[in-house]
Amino acid sequence: MSQHSRNLLVMKFGGTSVGDVLAVQQVVDIVREARSSWSSVVVVASALAGVTEALLSQAFKVAQGDESEIEANINNLRARHQALLEAFVAEEERRREALQSIEYLLQRLASLWQAIAVLGEATPRALDAVAGMGERMSVRVLAAILNAVEIPAQAVDATELIVTDAQFQSAHPDMEATRVKVETFLRPLLALGMVPVVTGFIGATPEGIPTTLGRGGSDYSAAILAAALHANEVWIWTDVDGVMTADPRLIPEAQTVPRLTYREVAELAYFGAKVLHPKTIRPIIEAGIRLRVLNTFNPSHPGSEIVGDAPMILDGVIKAVTAVRNQRLITVEGRGMLGVPGVAARTFTAVARTGTSVPLISQASSEQSICFAVPAETASRIVTALEEEFANEIKRRDIDRIWASEEVVILTVVGSGMQHTPGVAGRVFGALGAQGVNVIAIAQGSSEVSISLVVKAEDLQAGLRALHNLIKI
Ligand code: ADP
Ligand code: ASP
Numbered sequence: 001m002s003q004h005s006r007n008l009l010v011m012k013f014g015g016t017s018v019g020d021v022l023a024v025q026q027v028v029d030i031v032r033e034a035r036s037s038w039s040s041v042v043v044v045a046s047a048l049a050g051v052t053e054a055l056l057s058q059a060f061k062v063a064q065g066d067e068s069e070i071e072a073n074i075n076n077l078r079a080r081h082q083a084l085l086e087a088f089v090a091e092e093e094r095r096r097e098a099l100q101s102i103e104y105l106l107q108r109l110a111s112l113w114q115a116i117a118v119l120g121e122a123t124p125r126a127l128d129a130v131a132g133m134g135e136r137m138s139v140r141v142l143a144a145i146l147n148a149v150e151i152p153a154q155a156v157d158a159t160e161l162i163v164t165d166a167q168f169q170s171a172h173p174d175m176e177a178t179r180v181k182v183e184t185f186l187r188p189l190l191a192l193g194m195v196p197v198v199t200g201f202i203g204a205t206p207e208g209i210p211t212t213l214g215r216g217g218s219d220y221s222a223a224i225l226a227a228a229l230h231a232n233e234v235w236i237w238t239d240v241d242g243v244m245t246a247d248p249r250l251i252p253e254a255q256t257v258p259r260l261t262y263r264e265v266a267e268l269a270y271f272g273a274k275v276l277h278p279k280t281i282r283p284i285i286e287a288g289i290r291l292r293v294l295n296t297f298n299p300s301h302p303g304s305e306i307v308g309d310a311p312m313i314l315d316g317v318i319k320a321v322t323a324v325r326n327q328r329l330i331t332v333e334g335r336g337m338l339g340v341p342g343v344a345a346r347t348f349t350a351v352a353r354t355g356t357s358v359p360l361i362s363q364a365s366s367e368q369s370i371c372f373a374v375p376a377e378t379a380s381r382i383v384t385a386l387e388e389e390f391a392n393e394i395k396r397r398d399i400d401r402i403w404a405s406e407e408v409v410i411l412t413v414v415g416s417g418m419q420h421t422p423g424v425a426g427r428v429f430g431a432l433g434a435q436g437v438n439v440i441a442i443a444q445g446s447s448e449v450s451i452s453l454v455v456k457a458e459d460l461q462a463g464l465r466a467l468h469n470l471i472k473i
């Protein structure tokens with residue numbers, strides 16, 4: 001990489017990367033090192049590990065009328081952030097200032113929880129206001145720590161930068177409006193040689209109402225900011241050695257995939273590889289930005305590099321396998337369906353009305369049924385919605401049955417080499433068959449870089465392992 005391209009680097013640190021003193025020490029070293037070779041560095045940070053989860057579960061609890069743990073939770077959050085400040089910020093005045101800013105947020109958080117308790121309801125809007133508090137606290141702590149070690153830094157709330165629509169819990173950015181804000185508020189900090197430490201995960205509507213980009217959305221925040229700033233690269237720092245051949249929590253012998261294409265990583269993320277939020281890829285491809293996934297706890301490991309969709313990148317046919325758990329298959333079935341116009345369109349419109357997204361639609365061999373996966377907990381709601389939609393067709397017996405399967409998992413194999421390699425599907429089925437894993441439904445990604453297979457929930461481990469054994473690195 002030539003020196004002149006090293007202008008602007010966006011680095012995102014996930015929850016475990018800012019989870020405790022040892023992790024934050026790594027972050028400090030990584031930021032220092034990056035500043036020695038890049039003109040400008042932007043840091044995007046998640047909440048401390050486990051904090052978002054704690055914030056949300058407390059919100060659900062208070063909505064049920066149980067306020068008993070508010071104080072303990074506030075104390076616990078204060079203690080965790082304070083411990084980091086005490087470990088790194090020796091100067092008392094600085095430490096007090098940072099603690100005060102945390103205290104202000106904790107008071108607001110307590111008020112939000114109390115308001116939810118009074119209303120007896122946690123609306124998506126209220127949940128977003130609560131969930132974003134973790135990032136607001138972590139960036140203040142991290143900026144104070146960087147300043148204390150002589151790295152000039154400034155905490156920035158992305159509510160001032162990322163303009164979104166009002167779709168709470170999964171807000172969509174307005175890139176144009178975001179660009180204007182980024183130029184106004186972020187660029188001047190970079191011009192001063194400072195490291196902006198920006199909250200991941202959150203944004204705000206044009207009216208300033210806080211939103212979130214969806215769970216795990218800090219990766220997406222980094223991509224949005226990188227695109228808005230025309231950054232050269234985005235580095236996602238996490239707790240594993242890059243994108244791996246499988247989730248190492250499920251397959252301990254998983255290995256790093258050194259290079260993946262945008263499309264491969266997009267399919268992996270979409271089909272459950274938590275290492276990257278699925279929306280991260282798009283702004284990055286569109287802006288031609290390079291993406292790396294690296295390990296905060298093993299920073300000398302080269303991790304994974306995500307590169308353009310060059311057709312020659314065929315290192316390995318299947319590069320990775322992944323799983324989406326807790327799904328059910330919904331089947332709409334009937335011999336009269338052939339003659340009924342628009343069944344598929346009406347089916348998916350009815351599903352969309354329930355606010356559910358469909359990860360997989362199976363190509364049925366006959367046209368007498370439509371089969372698709374949905375998150376298990378939404379299945380009964382969807383069956384009801386479909387029964388209403390097709391009430392007339394059911395009465396006429398054009399549609400015989402609408403039903404939800406037992407719990408299933410979607411296993412997906414990913415690799416762009418599959419496009420050019422005959423017989424991959426055969427090997428995939430063979431591997432599963434040899435382990436006695438029955439395939440309930442299949443779907444091939446439209447980009448032909450993935451094949452997804454639906455299997456019973458109890459076949460998850462055996463199926464994933466059988467598919468993982470097909471990977472040759
Ligand atoms: P962060 O807090 O840094 O965003 P996440 O927990 O969101 O971290 O994502 C990292 C985790 O993703 C890893 O610890 C790993 O268990 C999981 N993961 C799932 N699939 C993969 C994969 N294919 N490669 C790497 N990690 C994966
Ligand atoms: N802290 C947020 C979450 O836990 C966002 C993120 O970590 O990416 O969902």
Ligand code: MG
Binds near residue numbers: 014216219275276277
């Ligand atoms: Mg994450």
